[in-house]
Amino acid sequence: MVTTMKRIVTGILAHVDAGKTTLSEAVLYTTGQLRKPGRVDHGDAFLDTNAMERARGITIFTEPAIIHTTNTTITLLDTPGHVDFSAETERTLRVLDYAILVISGTDGIQGHTETLWRLLARYHVPTILFINKMDAPGASKTHILSQLKHRFNDACIDFTTTTNETTNTPALAGVMEEIAMQTEHAMNEYLETEQVSVATIQTMIEHRELFPCFFGSALKMEGINEFINGFETYTQEPNHTKEFGARVYKISHDAQGNRLTWLKVTGGELHAKALLNGGNDETTWSEKADQVRVYSGAKYTTVESVPAGAVCAVTGLTHTFPGEGLGIDQSAENPILQPVLTYTLLPGSNDTHKCLMALRELEDEDPLLHVVWHARLQEIHLQLMGAVQLEIIQQMMHDRFGLDVEFGPGAILYKETITTPVEGAGHFEPLRHYAEAHVLLEPLPEGSGMQYATTCSEDILDRNWQRLIISHFKEKEHLGVLTGSPITDIRLTLLVGRSHLKHTEGGDFRQATYRAIRQGLMEARAGVPNDASAFDIAQRFAGDDTDHDTDDANTKKNTNGDTPTGENATTEAMPCRITGMGNCRLLEPWYRFRLEIPQDMLGRAMSDIQRMSGDFDTPQPTGASGSEYAVLNGTAPVSEMQDYAMDVNAYTHGRGRLSCVFAGYKPCHNTEEVMKHTNYNPESDLENTPDSVFCAHGAGYPVKWYKVPEFMHLDYAWNGMQTQ
Template identity: 80%
Template sequence: MKRIVTGILAHVDAGKTTLSEALLYKTGQLRKPGRVDHGDAFLDTNTMERARGITIFTEPAIIHTNDTTITLLDTPGHVDFSAETERTIRALDYAVFVISATDGIQGHTETLWRLLTRYNVPTILFVNKMDAPGANATTILNQLQHRFHDACIDFTNPALADTMESIAMQSEQAMDEYLDTGTVNTATIRNMIERRELFPCFFGSALKMEGIDEFIHGFATYTQEPQYADEFGARIYKISHDAQGNRLTWLKVTGGELHAKTMLNGGSGELAWNEKADQIRVYSGAKYSTVGSVPAGTVCAVTGLTRTFPGEGLGFEQSAENPILQPVLTYTLLPGGNDTHKCLLALRELEDEDPLLHVVWHARLQEIHLQLMGAVQLEIIQQMMHDRFGLDVEFGPGAILYKETITEPVEGVGHYEPLRHYAEAHVLLEPLPAGSGMQYATDCSEDILDRNWQRLILSHFQEREHLGVLTGSPITDIRLTLLTGRAHLKHTEGGDFRQATYRAIRQGLMEARAGVPDETGAFDVAQRFAGDGDDHDIETADIDSIGSADADSIDNIGETPQCRIQGMGNCRLLEPWYRFRLEVPQDMLGRAMSDIQRMSGEFDPPQNDADGEYAVLNGTAPVSEMRDYAMDVNAYTHGRGHLGCTFAGYRPCHDAETIIKQANYNPESDLDHTTDSVLCAHGAGYPVKWYKVPEFMHLDYAWDGMSSPDQRS
């Protein structure tokens, strides 16, 4: 028996869960197929899924055919839960991609295709709803070949000569076979599919059970089990909790064998962990069996692991890169009469399950903020808070989740030396390409700072969300590198380096905002401040053009915490952007193009659809401008237009000055993310303003101007 792990992916309402039910019924796993609209689908095990008629969580089912055991993972189709789908994709051997014959390729459909391409997952397509009026196999196949890949081939009858010729044209080996024998053998077709050189397409209606037998036969014929290593490896794709509150780590074994009671380990440095896999469960729907071991190619849930996370690799497997999809909205929790701490603990458990739900506690505001994908996800969280934790909460209006980065490298210095404490850390902040997220490194000799202190500082890099100094938004696309540091044999404690590290990062961001230190490494305050010692707001983006001031004025301003720089300097405010595809009737194209330009968007030259009735605009625009535009399109086209949006990453904010002014954020007043250092004199600690730190620090600047740790080494 060959073992295949496959996932079913689709845009919402394409019939993905209906196809899953049809496959389970046709292979004898169900006596009667369930229906999403009836609330009795086998794989929609959660009460919210049954009530809403949508898939929210990825659930497995086991299917047996004559010679194949298929682990089928039914993934969410709604864009708000696409992060769950992205994590599941990494665990798949093959993907079944469901396309609606009536709707064709939609915005989220293209996002899913890009994810399958990124993770190199062999893909077989099923065009559903062929029983609907107007459904045409030739039309949809042409669309798939034009928008996805010209190797999308109709496999309804692969024995036909014209189909075999189309298959042969996809590789030289296949063409040689075809010219020699008039056909391409099955083994070659399997290899082409596995290498993503060929994408078989099947047509039918899952609801009417049409084309299902042909699809099952084709899937079993043209798939092959991956070759697994003898060494143990596994990929974690999901975290959940069962009805008893047990934490479940869902994983696919990719090498060797996993035994119950085995000690597993992961993480690194201070974040390293070593825990026992207490129980191994193999699920099919809501039911499971407990087993003593599972071989490679098996999907299972493991209890006893408390520090795992989706995307983590075990054994020889490497942890996943940053996901393509990221939250773009932020909401404030309104706890009502509930205890705020209890709400925070509940949300932390939900955050553990969903990496794209970010829960942030703002101590200064005494508020809980949630960062997530969209309004539907927020409704689900609200329902889960009620059902699982008995907490009835509400949320404030949603806002755009901005982020901040830098454009030039800068060395930040943090010094923490109250009485009987001591730590100094120098951190290099370097800009990374867009979409890189945060990276962490050390370039400090162990002769200067012991390894245990360096490991501690690296863990402090990662343990919190560091905020920028423009609006107080999270920083991203920055590498933090420890350059040097100093500890005291007697007085340094672990918490001292936490304080020094945090302050070094913030001090570096403040220097980036004000400008870059001169060639001697000194921060020339006189070139950046002017005034008479009172509170000052210097409203200019060109800090260096302010000019000099007398020394007394500078010293006085140094004691004024409200003095701040209003320009961006080498800091940048980022905002999320959408990639969109807008279809409107030809006579409304001018209105659409004008709207996109008004929203500060960009678009390619307009295209016409196959019939010439509609115009198509492809482009990008800020989420802040386009998030409600779908309703406008529906209104001015009288329901004939269609807008599809997918996340296109973070880019420089198109109206940064306005957003910064509205935020009115003073980084020097944010005591939870202080920009200043603490030194000691005459037996007492005293604060030193961020721009005066270079005058008082004990270590010299360590950055030599090279652009990366690799170059410096």
């Protein structure tokens, strides 16, 4: 009888120090993949292949290991546990068939554990839990199970039982009724047979209706056999299509500098030398997969092909990015996690351009490392998750590129958005150039990021020009007009545009598009009414700063799209600096926190949180170490709470515990203070100007943003109705 081997890709996730890598080593040893289990603290863990990981004793990069059991081939992806590298973990979730969530039996559910649980729910990953360190003093199975049911799901059920020696499957008689209560189908089956079949349990786990919990000690090899046996029994291989599909989850570079695209084959088969296609309507690519490598730890085998359900690394691809789908698997999803801090690179004696190129390569590998070049300041700014990530980047700059650099003090990464829709117009017409674009800026719900669309008729503007404008929407980080911070939670929609048959080049629409977005943001900040006419807008800000003739032939729009003419076609308006926010909003990152402190210090903690402009739920009593403690759950600005853990440790004399996770961007609690400190003038930022350029007498001339509606060649296209 031939047993068909099933293929399972699973990731192992945990809060830092829960014993995740130790469990990986224990599983590898128990299944015969290792002669001796490694240890993180000894620097010899099989899956910590990088020198920095071995030196620091933490997992930084997701690495695969191949495990063979009786009837299953498991690709185990060991992910980072530190919150600063949670982006590496998040993008790995898209390729997992199952997840193993490791929880410390002594510490229980910690802040980052909750973040991982929410991510697993968002990506619909079936999850099996291993509660580690149960040999340690104070570890209580009853307490942990109660915590899991209360804070995660009632379907977290203890599967740590004896094994049926006849069938070699776990014996779940003691919890069978509890399993049956999770779904109607399982209950009907249980009432008829007094059992819930393995097939039904498999389906319940796959649909996230059941979360098996195994207890043990990875360091002492306790509970490992039961865990492996349970994992093998209750997992099932997903159905794969015959047509090729793949999902990219990681980009890296090997020791020889080859760019590696790590992916999971989700359908069909991937062959070496195969031609792969990717991109979207605006940017498409087609490249050959030179080598296909199957890694296990630091070693790899070059293969001719890999089947669906397998993970591999491919050389020869230069345009791929984490999260990209290939073949039939084209869906994409924006990550939840976002960088919250920004640092300035101090290159020292190193060439700035060389530093920028090195950081671009690191940015290619890590989607949550954003490298921004400020041409006006001639500075490189890094946006990232935290100080530990910064230390790793500094070490990689030294080890990989031979660049010893430092970084300035960290600052909060603010963002900006709008509260009402507004139409922005941009015109770019120096001599022998021509482009005009009108863009609708609409606010989106919190956490939506940026979205892009077009409603412009192809009878008005050719499709190729429209695609180019959409690419200009996406190609850069557009800055707001309050503090010069990146904009977010806005949909940009091309309403209408105009080109010239002879004079329009691609770069002209880049200029027109950028200016239209900035002009719209300036109108939003100024609080321009949606139904204001071009004359109203110009008069509102013009005052006595202009003496130009407003004759239609001289300064109004030229309906033929040709160069306007006239003796007084120039405008020399004084800068019109707007104060206040109008319909713009400054956003800042917030933490969701969990603060566990002695009851007698609860008043101090509540006072501190209120002082930090945070909020919290009703305090909940809890037992910890035999004493009465209270738990505060709430949210607070990162700017106020980022160093609060040290204060908690001081005033509780080490008995308090604070855990924080990123909770998204919310309205800034001290906008005026931040704006005053930043002192940003959007009209002086020539790299991101809101003004337009028109042409008269064979020469281009600038027009202030608030006068653009009076000069533009196309009418306002938005009638106040929301786009669909």
